[in-house]
């Protein structure tokens with residue numbers, strides 16, 4: 521019988537989201553990039569994305585998270601599933617200085633809002649600061665220094681945080697950005713109320729779609745890789 525023990529509040533705060541599911545879905549359809557790859561996940565949360573990559577045959581699994589509890593939960597999940605993973609507690613690239621990976625994945629906090637708790641999540645879960653780019657920009661800027669020769673990054677990217685800006689940041693480092701998939705995600709009203717008003721004003725009717733009280737937004741899964749190596 522399925523064991524559905526009640527999660528602790530800390531584990532519940534790290535529960536996977538629609539973003540997590542979409543990222544895993546796209547990665548499952550790109551198994552050739554995962555098999556035998558040296559993988560890093562930035563902002564690994566519960567560890568479930570690494571677990572999926574481990575199940576797909578990644579050669580090694582590393583993860584970084586700013587939250588102690590995420591590192592603890594991730595280690596425990598991966599151990600339980602029989603994966604040998606290295607999880608670091610730290611801020612962005614700092615724990616892996618000098619290390620290179622074949623595949624780097626991320627579902628970063630990049631919702632344009634200040635750092636506050638929402639929907640039972642920690643303030644570090646969703647918030648990307650007022651323009652949503654507080655972590656996205658240093659993540660993209662650091663990729664080239666952590667890529668092996670034919671590496672790629674696959675990440676979630678809200679359409680309302682300026683994909684073209686990510687594309688030009690990547691281009692400055694000799695990297696190309698490709699949109700692999702786009703889906704609609706539901707934005708709960710509680711979260712929408714926290715969105716930076718100027719972003720909402722600009723994006724409503726463009727990448728944010730309102731049907732009465734129900735609001736959805738376009739979410740892309742993008743790949744960033746050295747120019748000329750796109751698959």
Ligand SMILES: C[S@@+](CC[C@H](N)C(=O)[O-])C[C@H]1O[C@@H](n2cnc3c(N)ncnc32)[C@H](O)[C@@H]1O
Pocket residue numbers: 534535536537539540562563564565566567568569584585586587590610611612626627628629644645646655
């Ligand atoms: C949207 S959650 C995604 C978690 C998990 N990857 C998933 O998809 O379920 C973002 C994660 O990034 C972590 N995080 C936030 N700021 C960070 C930073 N500066 N460095 C590393 N991780 C960070 C959060 O603690 C959180 O676990």
